[in-house]
Amino acid sequence: MSSHAPRSPFRAGAGAALGAPALAMGVSFLAFGAAVAAAGLGTGWALGASLGVYGMAGQLVLLQAAGTGDPTGATLGATAANARFLPMAMALAPWLGAGPRRRWLALPFIAITPWAAAMRVLPGLPEAARLRWFLGFALVSWLVAGLATWLGLLAAPWLRPPLLAALLFANPLYFALLLAAEGRLPASRLPILAGIAAAPLAVLLPAAWGLLAAGLLGGTLAFLARRPWRRGGG
Amino acid sequence: MAGLDGRSLALALSIAAMLGLRALGLLVAGRLRPDHPLIAWASAVSQATLSAFVALAVVLPGGAAASLPLAARLVGLAAGLLAWWWGGGRLLPALLAGLAALVAVRALLGG
Numbered sequence: 001m002s003s004h005a006p007r008s009p010f011r012a013g014a015g016a017a018l019g020a021p022a023l024a025m026g027v028s029f030l031a032f033g034a035a036v037a038a039a040g041l042g043t044g045w046a047l048g049a050s051l052g053v054y055g056m057a058g059q060l061v062l063l064q065a066a067g068t069g070d071p072t073g074a075t076l077g078a079t080a081a082n083a084r085f086l087p088m089a090m091a092l093a094p095w096l097g098a099g100p101r102r103r104w105l106a107l108p109f110i111a112i113t114p115w116a117a118a119m120r121v122l123p124g125l126p127e128a129a130r131l132r133w134f135l136g137f138a139l140v141s142w143l144v145a146g147l148a149t150w151l152g153l154l155a156a157p158w159l160r161p162p163l164l165a166a167l168l169f170a171n172p173l174y175f176a177l178l179l180a181a182e183g184r185l186p187a188s189r190l191p192i193l194a195g196i197a198a199a200p201l202a203v204l205l206p207a208a209w210g211l212l213a214a215g216l217l218g219g220t221l222a223f224l225a226r227r228p229w230r231r232g233g234g
Numbered sequence: 235m236a237g238l239d240g241r242s243l244a245l246a247l248s249i250a251a252m253l254g255l256r257a258l259g260l261l262v263a264g265r266l267r268p269d270h271p272l273i274a275w276a277s278a279v280s281q282a283t284l285s286a287f288v289a290l291a292v293v294l295p296g297g298a299a300a301s302l303p304l305a306a307r308l309v310g311l312a313a314g315l316l317a318w319w320w321g322g323g324r325l326l327p328a329l330l331a332g333l334a335a336l337v338a339v340r341a342l343l344g345g
Binding site for chain 2: 035049058088090170171173180182195215223
């Protein structure tokens with residue numbers, strides 16, 4: 001096969017998901033699987049949380065709250081912790097190309113890692129290739145998450161708490177690197193800094209809602225600060 | 235609901251809620267252009283939420299990660315960012331460098 005043969009967008013996306021994204025997701029979902037095992041929950045619950053909820057902040061809230069006997073409270077907490085999915089899906093939707101109906105194929109896969117990769121790559125791709133690239137990346141990420149969760153369940157007896165803690169740190173570290181890459185774009189710099197500045201708000205509010213409040217406040221202020229209509233004199 | 239215990243019910247409700255959040259986002263924004271102000275606002279909120287999440291996860295983590303000393307978390311983050319910068323923006327070596335620094339500092343501190 002010639003090295004110049006063009007790769008399909010799906011395969012290109014799948015290939016991009018391997019490496020750092022797969023490692024970061026793999027270790028954090030492995031740690032989650034081990035934590036689920038430690039809580040006495042089974043494989044079905046762990047895979048349901050990893051593949052269905054598919055957002056680590058909400059998964060951890062759900063795991064902690066599920067044992068309280070209050071399903072409504074646990075659901076509200078997990079939903080608030082992952083409420084970023086709403087603005088992420090909104091920001092991603094126009095870049096998915098394809099038709100409005102085919103775009104729904106992306107629905108279960110919208111999470112931080114595929115979203116961040118897509119927002120960097122999709123604007124540079126032809127419109128017809130965008131959805132297939134995203135599905136390639138997202139499907140590999142999703143499968144890695146499920147496989148790592150299952151391995152975490154199996155490996156739980158051998159994973160000591162210090163190692164688990166280090167593995168859990170891979171997730172925020174990877175996101176910090178993604179933000180550093182995004183921060184090279186002037187348009188992204190202000191929302192990133194505003195989010196960091198607003199983070200203390202999360203300490204003052206209930207844990208489940210604090211992150212959403214900080215993101216809303218920081219993001220809205222950053223948006224208003226660079227709103228284009230201020231420059232137009234209108 | 236007789237067949238579901240509390241934990242399974244919480245999981246089922248959470249999965250439905252996550253699909254609802256994602257679906258609402260696709261539904262609201264699916265017909266808008268990427269430069270629409272609503273999309274710009276949603277992008278800014280997403281980025282700010284993610285950066286707040288990272289800041290909290292490093293400075294005030296919950297769960298098992300809270301057992302890592304703050305110095306180890308900060309050095310891990312700094313090492314990852316420096317490796318990213320020196321490595322021309324390559325993510326995998328930067329991630330490994332950050333984790334290695336975290337583990338090393340944690341071992342040095344005897345945690």
